[in-house]
Amino acid sequence: MIMHKLVHSLVPALLLVAGCRDGGGGGSEDTGAEEMQRAQRGELQWKRNAALQQDLMRALELPEDRVCNELGRGSCTREIHHISLGGADPLRIGLYEPLPDTLVSTPIVLERVVMSACANRAELDRGGSPAVFVDLDLAAAAAPSPDDKEFTATVTALYRRLLSRDPEPHELTTLGELTVDDDGKPVSAHDFALLACFAIGTSTEFLFF
């Protein structure tokens, strides 16, 4: 009897689990994206300076001082641009609560932070045992083509690290544009790594939740 009740109570949960897609790489599943509806209230939270830094440290396996140092004069996220990135500053300027909304400079500063973190990660990976760009030869003159497994593996790793999901097929296609420059010539593997990291890391999906 007890077992019967237990099974019955678990049925809804099991059905839910069965309904979830698995986490296979490459984004080959149907996500049901076409069925998505717009959020009516559209309430989003802003990932503010400390959370942004922590997420970049975690995703790119960086120590705090390698995320972003502004012109060598201080932490982008903690000292120089902390207000623009949504932080508070009660001691220096009496800002006891962070600003409710992003500023004009916020997207610009976000780009600086993410580009710096990506560049630092690529530099570390190129100089030692790679942690993030493990599927790329960062010294290669040409980035892998979008059809190469190295391309898919690199993009998938970045999506998993930064957005905690796999890329959709159309996203892989779009990111394929970063393997070449405006003239259609291949960019270096190092530049591709940075550009892909930058494009994903500055997406609104990464900044808001």
Place this chain on the structure above:
Amino acid sequence: MTSKIGRRNMLLAMAGAMGTTALGSALGRAAGERAGSNADKDRKLLFVLCATGGASIVDSFLPVTRSEVGDDARADTLNAYEDDKVITPTGSNLRCPGYFESVGLLAGLYETTYSLDGFLKKHHPWTTVLTQECSSVNHSVGQHRSVTGAGINRGRTIMEAMAVRHGEDLIIPNCNMANDGYIQPGVDPSMPAFARAEIIASPLGFAAAMDGVKGVVGAPGRGLVERARGVREQLDDASTFGRTFADSPRRQRFLANRREVQPRLESANLMDRLTLLPPELLDPKYGVMSSPLLPTLASKFSNMLVDPWESQAALSVLLAYYGLSCVSTIGLRQEPTFGNEKLITTPIAFDFSHSDHRIAQYLMWGHVLRTIDALVDLLQQLDYLGDPALGKMWDRSMIYVATDFGRDKTRPAGAESWGTGHSLNNGTLIVSPLLKGNRVFGGIEPTTCETYGFDGSTGDADPKLECSEGHIYSAIAQAMDIEFPERFDMSALLA
């Protein structure tokens, strides 16, 4: 209001189509490349200097002498100055205390870098004092009311009102580098978003916020970054997240700034123009240049690299000169500033008056006036937007010294060093060619050292009148062509 927002959007769109912007045009003119707009010709500039902690007008340009009190015993209990310590420079209708030696336990800790009478001697023609009775002795509340006129204009700060009136075509019209109540926004929900303050905590580092990649070591070339940005925008629009939250106002605001404003800031190369760091502090590996105006600014703000007050003031000049903003707010910080060997400002700014009123007021007023002196010199020197046809920046400028409240007017009998509490009674200093200068509006009762008000329409002082924060706000607004229904008539103050 709707039409104004529409005009702003239209201007931005037109500018984008032309490969430039209102900002771009302003900067272009600074470089002598193209003509300006009607808005540029009419625009006025406001610099709000926040004298944090309670700057007492009795200790600057409305002092009372012992002989005016008329009773020695009473004078001993008032913040009255010895007759020979009050100076009236030639040609000035205003007067001020002369140099004050620190006494008591704190003697010898401080040194003065600027004399009040030196300021008056040079700037009395455009110096205006308005008496005032404020409505709060709480720091944050008093600060906020000093910039909102205690809510007289639907709760808009004077900076927000300036941005709405004069900053519609500018990218970041309202820049605020101050602190505490001075950086709190107004409470008018109808105010357009573009007029909200851009809070700047690090004036020395702000230039970097003008470019997404310049100076980031290891970043790919700009062409490739632009390509990545384009890919990102595609991803953002097409992703499940982007489509789900397409209507989020917060996300929309963020994307509007990224897609419309950022390219214009970057194309104008503002990072180099606003960089206040000297070449010796800029490692060549960053590829960043100092502002072309840095030598000019450094000649006036010699302590800029260590004193945030000076770096804020320097940045405020650049923001106005390059057509980025029409109102900048700067604020004294809580920490003291060191001179050569001694302190040149007191801890917690004017609020150190709790411990030593006279030395705090003299040093801090000197610090504020030294910056006003520098600002006036620079504004008189520089053509607006670098365009001689637009005249000097000074001709369209106003410097408003906002403060929390006044200080107590009494002292222990005969004390040479004493502390004061907060007081509602005070006065306001405004330096501008747009007001009648070399004049005090209102008056002071020498037997109490309390100020009294004036009639804004006639300018006549009247001991029965009190001028509120709303009157000060109205005077600034009227001089700046800002209209609102509740505005007091302050015509008598206009130049």
